[in-house]
Amino acid sequence: MYPDNLYYTKDHEWVKLEGDEAVVGITDFAQKQLGDIIYVDLPQPGKVLEARQAIGSVESVKSVSDVYSPVSGEVVAANSELAQTPDLINKDPHGQGWIVRLKIKDKSELNNLMKAADYEKYLEGLEH
Amino acid sequence: MKKTRLNAVHKEAGARMVEFAGFEMPVEYKGIIDEHLAVRTRAGLFDVSHMGEIIVEGPEALACVQYLTPNDAGKLAPGQVQYTALTTPEGTFVDDMLVYCLSVPDKYLLVVNAANTDKDFAWVKEKAAPFRVFVVNRSDEHSQLALQGPLAQEILQPLTELDLGQMKSFTFAFGKVAGIDCLVSRTGYTGEDGFEIYTLAENPEVIWKAIMAQGTPKGLLPVGLGARDTLRLEAKLMLYGNDISDKTTVLEADLKWIVKFQKGDFLGKAVLEKQLQEGLKRKLVGFEVLDKGIARPHYPVFAGGRQVSEVCSGTFAPYVKKAIGLVYLPIEYTEIGTEFEIGVRDRKLKARVIPTPFYKREKK
Structure with missing residues (x-):
């Protein structure tokens, strides 16, 4: 379910x-929790983000959720397709529904994140 | 947490379940937007068994209901339904509800909000003490299904001997649905034509499954509480706790049409009469958000350079495709077209007072 080449x-x-x-x-877990996504607030290219700083927000019919940058870096691009078709996040959360592309500052920050197997275990913990 | 008798059916259908008013309820099956649009264009089936059913019975039942509510229950003949409220002596809401006239003047069914059932039952019982009536809470025994949408009649008719074509809006009849004894009313909480089906049977899943089997080929979807909320808001139907409460009067909620001053005394009458004479200081209005973004409950509302209120209900409305909501504004800002601002986290979005309901179905 959760691709092995991603960090979570x-x-x-x-x-x-x-x-x-x-x-x-x-x-995928996040998009399911949110439900139908209708609006994505995207950052401008050039914006410099610290790890865990808010990148923008994703709004569904039901609720709104901030999206935090998992790592530090500078925004290179935001997914402009989401302005017209925000539900790409529902349809393909780990692919076409990407939100931003960052120029990464320190790759070692990735070590703080979970691999797919750990994330799946983490989700199991949340569901009980 | 309580479960309705249809709990297993929802889980089988893959519903996402949440806690609501002490019940484990389906919030969505396929997705709020699909479910919402199904009800507007075809039909949707809801489990609303969490709603409360309170019976007032006895020789003074009508007098009791008249005293507890602002609308005129005296106008009801057996088989008729009325939207009304339970009011406090301050003219505010204990709850809003439907009154079903079972027998004049001695038997009435009150259908109240799930979150308020216990409070309402205690209230009605206390206020009914001077009247010769019994008040019984029959909520746990009742299951309630709502079939809503333009195809509702077509889907339900083959399953019942009741002549649905003869059943007018806000009336009801007793009859079998899928072989089970039911009370069927032409009522709902979506702004569409449709039916609410009450039963005391232990196996309401028979009715659910029969309706789904009949309706699925016509595009019927099961609908959760998520779309129930967006549907009712598009139709500007009140939600207790969001839009009305014991802090808001019936007149402020713009529900003057359910207040019948000439019918005799009722709880809150004096306050409401005075409010009517003196004029309202604030009123519930509908708005659309003009900037990109969605206003949600409790977001602060600004007008004339200061915070004047907060959003009551607010959502993205899937059929009218706008961010809409309801808010109490000082009376000087309630004219249609008036612009104001809503604080959405670090931004202020422009919003405008617009006519309601946001959606009105075309009558045949």
Whole structure:
């Protein structure tokens, strides 16, 4: 279910390392909790983020949730497709529903995050 | 946590369950938007067995109901239903509810909000003491299903001997549905045509499954509390605790149409009469958010450079495709078209007072 090549946070974001850049999105668990997503508040390219700082927010019919940057870095791009089709996050949370691409500052921060197996275990803990 | 008799059916259908008013209830099955649109364009089936059913019975039942409520229950013949409220002596809400006239003048069914059932029962019992009536809380024995949407009649008719074509809005009849004894009323909480089906049977899942089997080929979906909320808000139907409470009067809630001053005395009458004479200081209005974003309950509301209120109900409305909501505003800001602001975290969004209901179905 959860791809092995991603890193995961307790707040249900994922990060994928691509060279010096990190692609960030929210997990399948997060999109299911939110339900139908209708609006994504995206950051401007050039914005510098610390790890755990809010990147933006994702709104569903039911609720709104902040998205936190799993790692420190500078926003290179935001997924502009989400402005027209925010439900890409529901349909393909770990792929086309990505939210931002960051120029990563310190790759060692990835060590603070969970691998897929750990994240799945973490979710099991939440569901009980 | 309580469970309705349909709990297993929801879990089988893959519903996401949440706690609501002490019950484990389905919040969504396929997704709020799909479910909402199914009700507007085809039909949806809801389990609303958590609602409360209180019976007032005895020779002075009508007099008692008249005293407890602002609407005129004296106008009801057996088989008729009325939207009304339980009011405090201050003219505010203990709850809003439907009154079903079972027999004049001696038997009435009050259908109240799940979250308020115990409070309402205690209230009615206390206030009914001077009247020759029994007040009985029959909530646990009742299951309630709601079938709502333009195809509701077409789906339900093959399952019942009741002639639904003859059943007018806000009336009810007793009859079998899928072979089970029911009370069926042409009522609902979605702004669509539809039916609410009450039964005391232990196996309401027979009715649920029969309706689903009949309706699925026509696009019927099971609908959870998530879409129930967006549907009722589009139709500007009140939600106790959000839009009305013991802090808001019936007139402030813009429900003057359920206040019948000429009918005789009732709880809150004097206060409401005075409020009507003196004029309202604030009123519940509908708004749309003009900027991008969604206003949600309790977000602060600003007008004339100061905070004047907070959002009551607010959501994205899937059919009208706008962020809408309800808010009490000082009377000088309640004209249609008036603009004000809503604080959404670190931003202020522009909003505008618009006519309600936000959605009104076309009558055939």
